Amino acid sequence: MSERTNQGEIDIATSPRKRTGNGAARHHDADEIGLDALVGHxxxxxxxxxxxxFQDFIKTLADVDIRPTQYSVMTVIGANPGLSQMAVAKRLGIERARLVHLLDSLESRRLVKRIKSKTDRRSHALHLTAQGETALAKFKRLAAEHERHVEEKIGKExxxxxxRILAGFT
Amino acid sequence: MSERTNQGEIDIATSPRKRTGNGAARHHDADEIGLDALVGHxxxxxxxxxxxxFQDFIKTLADVDIRPTQYSVMTVIGANPGLSQMAVAKRLGIERARLVHLLDSLESRRLVKRIKSKTDRRSHALHLTAQGETALAKFKRLAAEHERHVEEKIGKExxxxxxRILAGFT
DNA sequence: CGGCAATTGTTGTCGTCAACAACAATCTTT
DNA sequence: AAAGATTGTTGTTGACGACAACAATTGCCG
Incomplete structure (x- = not known):
């Protein structure tokens, strides 16, 4: 739907112009505003x-009220049960302080549980609850639907x- | 005075060999934690x-204390002098409420000035100051350096x- | 022409998120 | 055992997006 097609190449924006004292400048239509150097960044x-x-993800998973970060946390725990909060935070690049609140929320929804580790009484072993597992399965289906939206937007190819290009950042 | 010195340290390509001694379940090394469904998202x-x-951008432009959003605002104003705040906000997808603070900051640093429009007394015509123009030139050089970092990270190709893939979103 | 709706900049609130600092409890090292 | 590091937690700061309300001004429409 976004018919913004900015191919128009406006040339009015290549050299700095100063209208000394002249406040009111020319009139720009909404989509003929050049981005100049921003294109290419x-x-x-x-x-x-x-x-x-992210907006599409949030919208697609609005029914189940799951945001991208929550999804990533549950996915990692689901794939690696027993991880500590530190390990999850490090793996996902989340502050461990932030993960505390994320887990508080997920735990209060009975999707995840913190189990006191016996070998290290400082840490918690993270697991999905039974209901968390079935919920995650549903989340994954919805996430796959979201991914199809991405395909429609930029093309499967x-x-x-x-x-592939960004594989190194995961 | 937002000197935040981001050293967020997302250890992406590096593997820091740290033991994460979680006791309850299996033992995971930091980089052998699977992401499962996350890969492919x-x-x-x-x-x-x-x-x-963004972290690289902020770090590369730390000397001049310019953040990505500030840079984008100055770039657009520099390329289209006389734009209203509304027009800039719409073009960059920024809330106009947010742009107020951004411009307050840039104006207090004498990089940008708001000039009362004579044709529409509600709106301001935005311009770079003389010093704003020379500053922007420097910012662009630094931004180009940042862009080279991106090339080094993912390859020029x-x-x-x-x-090209994301051109439709600019 | 006059009144009413829309626009512009502004202020303020709320919620998300990253970065940091400090702390108690608990390992680990020496 | 003492010193130092790690884990989870709480709290603060600041950037940012989404909204809502408001005054001044403009545009529209009857």
Whole structure:
């Protein structure tokens, strides 16, 4: 739907112009505003894309009220039962302080449980509850649907290439 | 004074061989924790990449104390002098409420100025100051250096392909 | 023309998220 | 046993997005 097609190449933006004292400048239509140097910055494109992708994820999983970070936490715990909070935080690049609240929330929803480790009484071993496992299965189906939205947006081909390019960051 | 010195240390390509002694279940080394379904999710890869890219941007432009959003605002104003706040906000996908603070900050640093529009007394025409223009030139050089870091990280080829894939989001 | 709706900038609130600091309980090292 | 490191926790700060309310101003429509 986003018919923004900015191929128009506006040339009015290449040299700095100063209208000394002249406050009211020319009139710009909404989509003829040049981005200048921003085009060609990977960070800008990635950020916009990331916002889009997260919004779609949140919307697609709105029924089950699961956000991307919660999903990632449950996925990792599901694949590696018994991990400590430290290990999960490190693996996902989350602050361990932040993980505390994430787990508080998931635990209060009976999706995850903290079990006191016997070998290290400081740490907790993280597990999915039975209901957490079945819930995760559903989340994964919805996440797959979200992933199809991504395909529709950028193309199957491009999505796969993207995953290859960014494989090192996972 | 937002001197946050990000050393977030997402150890992505490096494997720091640390023991995570969780006792309850199996023993996991830090980098042998599976991500399961997370691999194959574009959103996860994009998010990690975006975090990396922003941290590098912030670090590379730390000397001039310019963050990605500030850079994008100045770039757009520099390329389209006289834009209203509404127009800039819409173009960059920023809340206009948020842009107020961004401009307050940039204006107090004499990089940007708000000039009362004569044709619409509600709106401000945004311009770079003279010092803002020279500053932006420097920012762009540093941003280009940052972009080279991205190339080193994912490869020149891949960076260009990425920009092509995500061109629709700019 | 006059009144009403829409727009613009602004202020403020709320919630998410990353970075840090401090702390008690508990290992680990020496 | 003492010193130092690690784990989970609490709390603070700051960047950021989403909203809501508001005054000033503009545009529209009858």
């Amino acid at each position: 990977a960070g800008y494109a990635v950020r916009r894309f990331q916002i889009w992708i 491009n999505r796969e290439h993207l995953l | 574009a959103g996860y890869a994009v998010r990690r990449f975006q975090i990396w890219i 891949n960076r260009e392909h990425l920009l």
